[in-house]
């Protein structure tokens with residue numbers, strides 16, 4: 270039955286927003302649906318569309334027990350529209366309207382700003398599915414393959430979430446934007462996705478894990494900021510998306526962790542103590558730690574770029590209008606207006622990296638990025654605990670924020686991972702020490718051999734400590750064999 274917590278499965282589009290009584294929006298979404306399925310079959314996971322995958326589907330927005338697990342063919346996944354329950358008496362949390370009742374309809378003066386934020390968020394969701402579409406073919410286990418597909422179907426659902434907002438609240442131009450979201454393509458020359466990191470390839474599984482750890486975490490921070498929006502439907506949508514997003518970062522953190530674990534074990538077995546004996550380690554069929562560090566450098570720096578310019582009028586306007594808040598806005602103890610406050614920003618002034626106090630309103634992006642850096646540190650520490658436990662002398666570190674940047678203050682300069690400025694020449698000469706080279710990519714690629722036997726894992730990655738949904742590691746998470754026999 271339809272109520273605001275449980276999901277109505279009677280319409281073609283599962284939802285908890287009472288679509289069966291909102292004929293106009295239901296019709297618009299039904300019209301969009303075939304194009305979506307078309308996109309999924311053309312640009313979604315390559316192969317496996319007929320395989321049974323053990324996936325979770327959202328059946329409620331109740332934090333305790335919101336999902337059920339079961340085998341489903343991906344094109345038959347019940348993508349739906351789910352919003353966190355309305356909070357009674359919710360007010361606009363920040364900016365010049367702080368304290369007034371949250372908007373249930375789009376505030377006219379902020380319409381285009383709001384639409385743009387929703388479109389940018391929406392654009393990232395299908396983009397990552399496109400970037401990851403080849404990975405099923407080289408999955409190191411059925412467990413990993415299942416996690417990839419889980420992330421993919423949920424990114425698909427996040428696209429639905431943004432498309433619902435566009436269709437419901439933005440009329441004809443919302444419908445047009447919804448169509449465009451299916452037309453842009455990651456890496457396309459003519460119609461690329463809107464943000465840089467979402468046009469980069471995800472060529473191998475270590476890239477996938479780094480992407481879900483670092484880049485999905487940017488997504489998390491953006492969703493956290495939008496969950497603080499004074500436009501209540503956006504806030505409620507993002508709050509529920511965050512529930513799903515947590516798993517994506519789990520996949521990334523544990524994926525990198527298991528890669529490190531396996532490398533350490535192989536090194537110990539072979540009696541290699543020097544992590545920089547790269548040829549020796551690679552000969553064992555595992556990924557050497559310096560290369561894992563380079564991958565982290567790469568994905569971390571690309572993800573920092575997603576936060577935009579450190580000093581930004583757009584960000585100030587979004588905050589001041591109450592459309593986008595800070596990370597955990599409601600828990601911050603200040604006046605939530607920031608009219609006279611300052612915030613320390615790392616800037617490039619006269620060719621030097623210095624901390625400069627800037628108006629806090631203009632530094633909203635910087636603050637969110639700082640929160641991101643803190644958030645990203647936790648998993649890195651856990652990776653280092655694995656190294657410590659295994660007795661391997663190596664530490665994964667996050668590079669300086671000036672390193673390898675293409676947006677903001679440091680886009681114009683080159684820096685090493687410690688933040689020391691380099692000439693363009695020096696950078697060219699040394700960049701292979703810090704970001705993956707073609708040869709590094711080729712080596713990783715050589716390890717990407719599929720392992721689809723139930724309970725088996727490719728040699729470069731350790732099995733997970735626990736399975737999904739309390740299932741054992743040797744559970745048949747994807748019925749790949751079904752494909753052949755059904756064909």
Ligand SMILES: [Fe+2]
Nearest residue numbers: 394424427488
């Ligand atoms: Fe997402």
Ligand SMILES: [Fe+2]
Nearest residue numbers: 485488514517
């Ligand atoms: Fe995600």
